Amino acid sequence: MSGLPSNEVVFFKNSEAIAAEIPDGAFLGLPPDYSMPAMAVVHALIRRDAKHLKLLGVPVLGLSADLLIGAGCVAEVESSAVSLGEAGLAPRFTEAVEKNLLKIKDATCPAIHSGLQATEKGVPFMPLRGVLGSDLLKFRNEWRVIDNPLRRNDPILIVAAIQPDVALFHARWADEAGNVWIGRRKELATIAHAARRCFVTCEEIRPGDMLEDELLAPGVLSSVYVSGVAQARRGAWPLSVAGVYGIDDAHLTLYAKAAKTGEGFRRYLEEYVWNRTPEKNSSPAASRA
């Protein structure tokens, strides 16, 4: 891995400042809707009119991707799926793919995990069982089927290492030392380990160093992987932060309906993204932790 920046954590003022750190064209690793996307930064990226982003879903994407795609920020998506879960298809993603406005690299969940774990370990590839006979293979030149070197006549898939330019997510806590508490959402650690830079928003910045606390430490992503942090209260809204607030199902349903048309999506952006600061943006959500 080359060009890793200094491992000192920068504390940013807000989500806008983090969005400004993510350049156009960045390969951006994002968690699924159930694993704390940094929605406030997603909104800020739309407000700063980010362009040509390449999104990596770890391993799937939802609202965060649909918003960025609908707002014209995205050139390419690599993911195992893009959907709004119980709220149905991701309408802006679906339309963009059907109209050929978006390059999509279809993957399957464990291939993305393994590709990131390869970068995490500094190896160029990882083997993966299954997948043989799937048409996914036809579109992935960076994958290979080889003969298992330890047992002949045993074809096995080799997936290439994946290195995002930027990992971006939300968390419950960061601390003054720059550590981030991700709890049981360990895919966030995998993205951070593999990415060149990692930006995090959090509900709250705690005093002290969580690594000193044996009860918190197991859920901590060490500051060694963290490039920058900003506080964003309710920064995952309308998605959830386990133990703090639940998913805003009603809002997701509202979005799914609004975004069915380009016009409805533009009205949604107007109301929930353009005319609101991150702080205001999160205020209407009902808490249901």
Next chain:
Amino acid sequence: MSGLPSNEVVFFKNSEAIAAEIPDGAFLGLPPDYSMPAMAVVHALIRRDAKHLKLLGVPVLGLSADLLIGAGCVAEVESSAVSLGEAGLAPRFTEAVEKNLLKIKDATCPAIHSGLQATEKGVPFMPLRGVLGSDLLKFRNEWRVIDNPLRRNDPILIVAAIQPDVALFHARWADEAGNVWIGRRKELATIAHAARRCFVTCEEIRPGDMLEDELLAPGVLSSVYVSGVAQARRGAWPLSVAGVYGIDDAHLTLYAKAAKTGEGFRRYLEEYVWNRTPEKNSSPAASRA
């Protein structure tokens, strides 16, 4: 992976009952001295005169292995190192190897982690950078150097998956649901994921289900991987349980001195293993958490 037993956790009465579950000849995955070996079970294995064990150090071994080797319980050791850390060489291990009484498969730490992670993912091997040119390769027929399938003229090591029969370690807490809190000692999870069966001693059995607690869950090994649990207060003594009691440095020094000779080792066993129950065994240790 075949022959995985039922995923219901059995609660055993004590460390002796767990030692009885570990058959002679078992391939036994053990953590290093700094990561909570189940010392009470190690003592019980010696008392039950276990034979022909194959120890796997994840990734190194210390006091637990030296005791088992000195007591004649061990046929083979696969590890990246066996030592007592600041207290010096592991005397029973050293003598057994020098006298050719023990088969040793020398490894290097990340090769063991990767081998276990291969089993964790259900793949037959993992690639690993480095190692090329090390004499370790000469003695490992189950490793191969291949050409990186994604970039020619790039030799890379392939290490074979490792599957222990039994994972054995100590932990601070288990709960009534059979979950185990391992805190930041994630190598314990890796051994448990890869092993056919997993036995755990713990300081305390908590009511309820730690998976329901978002603050504890990140350090929890789910009961799906746990075959059996027994309470053993101070069950890691003379080693440490972070946040509960510290390492008993004085005892380690005492051991290192005593075990320099076979006679001294026998006297040590007499005093600290044979004539004590697990409960009594841990009582003399001074706490220094």
Next chain:
Amino acid sequence: MEPYAREELLACCIARLIGDARHVAIGAASPIPATGVFLSNFLHQKPLRISLLHKRSGNPFTEGSRELFDLAGQGRIDLFFLGGAQIDGEANINLVQAEGKRFPGSFGSAFMYFAAGRTILFREEHSKRVLVPRVEFISAPGWSPPGVERRGGPQALLTGKALFLWQKDQRRFRLESVHPGNTLDDIVKSTGFGFDHQAAANTTAAPSAGELVLLRSLVAKEISANYPEFAARVWL
């Protein structure tokens, strides 16, 4: 006989397919499979381990979203569920694109269909649009040639109209039963692939009174915590 919802019938079908599985995992957005699995759990003496990927509280996973796949790779998942925008007579599934329409994507299917002990295919819509002669895109193949390592594969295909069982050696579905209100002829006409069947089709057994009581009490409670919209639609 008491009236029942279509979802309740389908959940009962699933509960009856679970057999001796010890550990069932349920992926994204699968309220009917989840309902069937919880019903099975309340019906049987030996408790099932149920790992609901998106369980909102007390989620069983502590290693993040990769743990489900690692568990399956270890051979610890006996039963899994998959759907499909299209499913064909060789049990191939397509979650990507069909007739110019884009669907969410393959999720973990390309791995889980191999690694789980067995997989129940579930799709409510039973039409020639969904059950096709040949899927347009194979997200995950229904079978693999000799020499390809594969632990599991399809057990059954459950739709809103019928239940098919997979015949591994013949690589072909066999119609097991037709849900009440449908006929064999309906099934033949609305299925795009050929399948084996008896001369006269069995009718899928309706939910028993006991099954309905459990569905509407214990099961509904579990489901509403994780699939609130579904639970509200079926049981409110």
Next chain:
Amino acid sequence: MEPYAREELLACCIARLIGDARHVAIGAASPIPATGVFLSNFLHQKPLRISLLHKRSGNPFTEGSRELFDLAGQGRIDLFFLGGAQIDGEANINLVQAEGKRFPGSFGSAFMYFAAGRTILFREEHSKRVLVPRVEFISAPGWSPPGVERRGGPQALLTGKALFLWQKDQRRFRLESVHPGNTLDDIVKSTGFGFDHQAAANTTAAPSAGELVLLRSLVAKEISANYPEFAARVWL
């Protein structure tokens, strides 16, 4: 000049070798390297990140013992320390066996020597028994042929008598300085491999008054928390 302990001199040598490293990791049982690294940290304006594998309280690792190796694989470890039961003139190290004696084993050396940005070799004993023409067992090689991916390698070899710098292109050590109380002739006689040197050897600079103050206050405090026996021996 104030008297100082041999360990203090060696720690000062290490502190001076750290240069622009941003992240130093220290493995098992390495109190002198740890002392040097903490000293460097207190001396320089830009704080070093110091990852002490066995830090007893506030350990920086939350992913268990594999995290150090993953960090190195990612290129996030600029500097690491290794020792050797034997070290030879090509910077190969042997941690396994020598002259019929068994040593603990290779630890992570076979990986870390490649993956860390650079490695300082440290061994207090300076004798022909330790510094040999050719190690009996290569735990980790000092250099790799072209085509073998390797991020880093040896920077220096520090012993109780002298400091050597590694010359990558020549694959050979060069004597940098001889510790006070030793002569070039001593070094030649007690080194089993050939090395380059100037006609007259430099003497290793003794610890400065400032270095000693820091060592005996701030550094001693850090070290005693993790290497209590060492700290007691040197500073009590």
